[in-house]
Amino acid sequence: MSAISRRQVLQRGSSASLAGLAMLLPPELLRRPGERAPAAARRRVAGEEHWLVFTRHEAAVVREATARLIPGPYDDPAERGHPGAREADVVRFIDTMLGCLDHSPQKVFAGGPFSNRAGWPVDDMAQFIGLTSSQAYGWRIRLAAWRQAYRAGVVALDDLTGGDFTRATDTERDRALAENPNGFTTLLFGHAVDGMYSVPEYGGNRGLVGWKDISFPGDVQPRGYTASEVSRSDGPDPYDPEGPGKALVDLIRLSNER
Amino acid sequence: MRTRVAIVGSGPGGATAAMVLAEAGLDVVVFEKGANFFTDLTSERPGTVFSNDELKDDRSFAEPDSIAEPRVFRTSPSDSNPFVGAVQSLPQTVGGGAVHWDAKTPRYWDIDFQKLSLLGPLPGAAVEDWPFTYDEIAPHYDAVEALIGVQGDVASLPELTLRHAPRSGNFPMPPGPPQYSSLLAAKGARSVGLHPFPAAMAINSVPYAGRPACNDCGFCSGYGCPILARIGALAPLRRALLAGAEVRERSVVVRVGHQGRKVDGVLVMREGGGYYREHFDAVVLAGNAIESSRLALLSELPDPYGTTGRYVMFHWFTDASGLFFSERLHAYRGRDHTHDIDDFADPDFPGARAAAREAGLPYFRAGKVEMGGTDRPLGEAHQYLEILPVLSPRKPFGVPFKKLMRASLLRDRLLGLTLMGEDLPYATNRVDLDPSVRDWRGHPVARITYSPGRYELAAQAFYLPWLVKLLDGAGADVSIAIPQDPSKTFPIGASPVIDTEHVMGGMRMGTNPRTSVTDGTGRHHQLDNLFVADGSVFPTSGGHNPTLTIMATALRNSRQWARSL
Numbered sequence: 001m002s003a004i005s006r007r008q009v010l011q012r013g014s015s016a017s018l019a020g021l022a023m024l025l026p027p028e029l030l031r032r033p034g035e036r037a038p039a040a041a042r043r044r045v046a047g048e049e050h051w052l053v054f055t056r057h058e059a060a061v062v063r064e065a066t067a068r069l070i071p072g073p074y075d076d077p078a079e080r081g082h083p084g085a086r087e088a089d090v091v092r093f094i095d096t097m098l099g100c101l102d103h104s105p106q107k108v109f110a111g112g113p114f115s116n117r118a119g120w121p122v123d124d125m126a127q128f129i130g131l132t133s134s135q136a137y138g139w140r141i142r143l144a145a146w147r148q149a150y151r152a153g154v155v156a157l158d159d160l161t162g163g164d165f166t167r168a169t170d171t172e173r174d175r176a177l178a179e180n181p182n183g184f185t186t187l188l189f190g191h192a193v194d195g196m197y198s199v200p201e202y203g204g205n206r207g208l209v210g211w212k213d214i215s216f217p218g219d220v221q222p223r224g225y226t227a228s229e230v231s232r233s234d235g236p237d238p239y240d241p242e243g244p245g246k247a248l249v250d251l252i253r254l255s256n257e258r
Numbered sequence: 259m260r261t262r263v264a265i266v267g268s269g270p271g272g273a274t275a276a277m278v279l280a281e282a283g284l285d286v287v288v289f290e291k292g293a294n295f296f297t298d299l300t301s302e303r304p305g306t307v308f309s310n311d312e313l314k315d316d317r318s319f320a321e322p323d324s325i326a327e328p329r330v331f332r333t334s335p336s337d338s339n340p341f342v343g344a345v346q347s348l349p350q351t352v353g354g355g356a357v358h359w360d361a362k363t364p365r366y367w368d369i370d371f372q373k374l375s376l377l378g379p380l381p382g383a384a385v386e387d388w389p390f391t392y393d394e395i396a397p398h399y400d401a402v403e404a405l406i407g408v409q410g411d412v413a414s415l416p417e418l419t420l421r422h423a424p425r426s427g428n429f430p431m432p433p434g435p436p437q438y439s440s441l442l443a444a445k446g447a448r449s450v451g452l453h454p455f456p457a458a459m460a461i462n463s464v465p466y467a468g469r470p471a472c473n474d475c476g477f478c479s480g481y482g483c484p485i486l487a488r489i490g491a492l493a494p495l496r497r498a499l500l501a502g503a504e505v506r507e508r509s510v511v512v513r514v515g516h517q518g519r520k521v522d523g524v525l526v527m528r529e530g531g532g533y534y535r536e537h538f539d540a541v542v543l544a545g546n547a548i549e550s551s552r553l554a555l556l557s558e559l560p561d562p563y564g565t566t567g568r569y570v571m572f573h574w575f576t577d578a579s580g581l582f583f584s585e586r587l588h589a590y591r592g593r594d595h596t597h598d599i600d601d602f603a604d605p606d607f608p609g610a611r612a613a614a615r616e617a618g619l620p621y622f623r624a625g626k627v628e629m630g631g632t633d634r635p636l637g638e639a640h641q642y643l644e645i646l647p648v649l650s651p652r653k654p655f656g657v658p659f660k661k662l663m664r665a666s667l668l669r670d671r672l673l674g675l676t677l678m679g680e681d682l683p684y685a686t687n688r689v690d691l692d693p694s695v696r697d698w699r700g701h702p703v704a705r706i707t708y709s710p711g712r713y714e715l716a717a718q719a720f721y722l723p724w725l726v727k728l729l730d731g732a733g734a735d736v737s738i739a740i741p742q743d744p745s746k747t748f749p750i751g752a753s754p755v756i757d758t759e760h761v762m763g764g765m766r767m768g769t770n771p772r773t774s775v776t777d778g779t780g781r782h783h784q785l786d787n788l789f790v791a792d793g794s795v796f797p798t799s800g801g802h803n804p805t806l807t808i809m810a811t812a813l814r815n816s817r818q819w820a821r822s823l
Contacts, residue, residue, distance in 0.1 A: 243650075
């Protein structure tokens with residue numbers, strides 16, 4: 001990410017949405033990059049220890065596992081300055097999702113038309129929209145399967161790490177996740193992504209850290225974009241493909257040759 | 259007593275028919291299976307709960323739930339592994355398919371309406387002329403464009419487009435701001451001799467009919483418009499309501515009653531459970547090509563030649579992507595894309611006739627290309643999840659994932675092209691009722707049997723390299739065109755079903771009851787008071803977005819129904 005695009009994101013936010021970002025950020029993120037957060041702070045990032053669906057241990061395993069899948073500054077030194085699933089409170093998002101039918105209205109579809117992040121005085125998105133009978137039927141089945149997968153998935157991750165995933169080393173955690181027991185890592189990663197980059201009303205993307213890390217402004221109604229923002233270049237932002245990006249480019253080139 | 263008409267479906271076709279019939283003085287009830295996500299539908303600018311929320315869209319907020327209301331897809335009757343789930347899901351909500359669209363509204367061409375007589379037959383396909391010509395439908399196009407508010411610029415349209423779809427005047431509104439990504443694509447298109455132009459779209463570029471100009475929030479294709487700068491089917495629906503029509507949301511028509519050559523009413527399931535019968539003097543099916551065919555089959559409407567549900571067509575979409583290493587293209591701002599080319603819809607495109615002959619075809623066409631779109635963060639992230647085991651086999655998560663998200667090759671640095679290929683009517687491509695899968699209400703679901711023919715595949719193969727050439731000309735550092743093919747040639751983006759939401763055919767218009775279901779006005783051949791007002795009446799698919807033509811056809815046909823009812 002270049003300084004240019006980051007600056008533009010912050011400028012755009014200055015009218016309403018992202019100006020207060022620094023204040024919204026968990027204090028841990030303002031620490032020096034790479035510095036290990038104290039245990040109490042790491043818990044606080046994940047919110048209160050009250051869960052709709054998870055047991056305390058399940059929540060801890062899901063928090064630590066998603067932090068391996070989408071690591072932040074305390075999970076991988078390479079992610080200095082780049083918040084991850086822990087900072088975005090992805091575990092809260094997942095618990096909210098698994099318990100979404102226990103709310104009234106159910107927490108499946110956030111409201112609209114606007115949040116209060118782009119110049120609208122109230123957060124309409126915080127008022128969820130109740131399900132139709134058909135949707136409620138589908139979600140009951142979907143959630144029953146997911147809840148069971150989480151129960152079993154946490155047990156499997158514990159088993160693969162000598163009994164307690166949360167006490168395992170990073171290497172052991174990664175090895176367990178790479179095993180993808182009964183497809184649990186795939187399911188968890190998908191949900192972690194949803195919690196990382198969705199509107200924060202669903203419980204994740206706390207402080208908009210997910211969007212900030214990828215220079216995405218998120219929802220912009222009712223302000224929208226100006227004609228100039230739509231039609232003109234933001235300026236050079238060179239990227240030299242390396243690592244997985246280079247692998248992707250190579251794969252495309254190889255595929256074109258075939 | 260006024261004549262009572264039931265219209266099944268509140269999307270573009272149903273709403274247009276409702277407007278015409280209600281304004282003709284008929285007593286119209288519009289049944290909508292889904293919920294209503296708008297406030298007062300009689301106001302110029304209703305409020306809504308649609309929003310810039312990608313997860314809401316991923317969770318099928320306004321579309322059928324894939325568990326509660328699945329469909330079945332198979333490539334042939336001998337397909338041993340049919341897919342059950344979301345198949346070509348269009349919105350199921352008041353406003354229908356015109357709720358989720360980015361409202362591109364090109365006209366079909368003269369050669370679409372007279373494909374058989376102007377271009378000739380094709381082996382294995384039931385190519386027909388439409389019951390009307392371009393000249394006859396043109397005034398209805400004008401009327402619909404004014405009704406829903408279309409932006410565009412006649413002076414920028416290529417000669418090819420104007421030759422095949424001439425216009426009596428300019429568009430109701432000028433084009434809005436061009437997207438940077440689309441401008442790059444337009445440059446690329448020109449560099450290889452193609453003819454880009456600002457796309458026609460039913461989105462306000464200036465305040466129009468009491469609604470605001472679009473502010474380019476970027477959540478366009480796939481999303482309900484939060485500010486109603488895109489009104490779609492709600493414009494005719496409003497006029498229907500003002501003329502006395504009623505809209506009943508969350509009301510599922512599960513059977514159409516009939517006796518002899520007449521339908522006599524509908525059986526409706528309420529949201530809370532329980533059914534009721536209601537008498538109507540006429541019924542209009544407008545649930546979309548798949549659901550109207552399904553309802554006809556569920557109702558066991560007379561079908562002496564087994565034509566109901568046949569000749570179903572989906573545009574054969576081919577995606578291409580150019581990746582840019584020098585800058586970000588921010589295609590997440592805007593109206594999905596703002597520029598098109600029509601060159602590939604021309605059967606006489608240089609080299610196309612020769613390539614067709616080589617494939618054993620007298621000719622082929624693909625269709626228009628939409629230029630400049632991209633994905634959003636959740637869509638991008640889920641693509642990386644799919645491909646990370648290939649890119650980073652030792653650690654398919656963690657830092658490699660986050661690096662991909664920040665580099666954003668598949669979103670912020672991506673320029674997307676979508677080619678919508680014409681899809682021929684084949685008797686073997688059809689909708690019927692699945693013998694075992696039922697929806698949550700206990701009714702058999704639609705089963706789609708579909709495979710492309712030689713025509714679609716040959717046209718795709720011919721135009722694929724052109725998409726790459728165009729992207730190279732636009733300045734992409736690396737480009738890829740991904741054929742739509744269940745054989746999965748590239749490890750991402752592969753879908754078990756044909757990836758399209760353009761659904762047509764199934765109850766097509768025609769003069770011969772052996773090869774069509776409805777007559778030259780969309781009236782059922784076997785039932786004098788049953789009409790069809792959605793894309794299922796299309797005899798051929800064209801190579802352009804179908805909704806404007808669905809509305810213009812519904813307008814033309816329902817004006818004739820109004821005279822007979």
